[in-house]
Amino acid sequence: MSRRRTLWFWIFVGPFAAGLALFTYVPLLWSVGLSFFDAHNTVTPTHFVGVDNYTAMLSDDAFLASLRTFLLFTAFIVPATYVLALALALMVNRVRRARAFFRSVFFLPAACSYVVAALIWKMSIFNGVRFGLANAVLDFFGADPVAWLSTTDPPWYWLVIVTVRLWLQAGFYMILFLAGLQRINPVLYEAAAVDGARPGWQVLRHITLPQLRATSVAVVLLLVINAFQAFDEFYNLLSDARGYPPYARPPLVYLYYTALGQGQNLGLGSAGAVILALIIAVVTVGQARWFGLGRRNSDG
Structure with a gap:
């Protein structure tokens, strides 16, 4: 019986495991190997260079600038998304009727392609000509049109990207916050009301947010x-027939042009990808330890 269960397990899981290994882990390990070779226009290099690709990337001003672009993007998108998602969850959670409708409406954009959304933003909403929706609104109030994606002073392109x-x-x-809100025991709110807690900010600060800690x-x-992995919106919003502008290049866009551009330096690009992966791992583990994620006595 045990052997039969094992056989059926591998029948169902085997194809997925094989695909994961073939299309994910093998390219990943191959990329790590390429990072130690001089790999121009080839994925089977022979000239071993050790850590020269890593030192070159860490001393490359363009790569360091891409990391600064990521930090700026993170500073915009993380708090904005957190606040908006939490606000939507609180509003939907208070709705008594048609809750499923509002939940679906707000979740629907998550099913949209990043490429399609970027093209809509670029061609219809923030088009640089006066026919774009944003410039039409400005024209209605008597303001001059703005070249949203090519103006660097002030950097209006950040408004489009964010x-x-x-x-x-x-x-x-x-949806994640909604799941957390539905796990909060209503008795806590009733006890707070009995103790005289004011509904609104006071209850949110002392009950809701601590219960949503995890x-x-x-x-x-x-x-x-996800901010580290930003590529689609940057590339599709800012690139054109002339190429990609020198500003607002996140790490993945920079590595794309390094590995697949004119030079096709796959060794240098692989070294940058490994550095980026290590940064993501360190930041993720550091955040998890800082916030105490996984502790038995964690709140929520």
């Missing part, structure tokens, strides 16, 4: 990791 990511992912994190930590971790 709003499209905010629209795409706020609904997903709203959910909040998970949301922040996911937001930071």
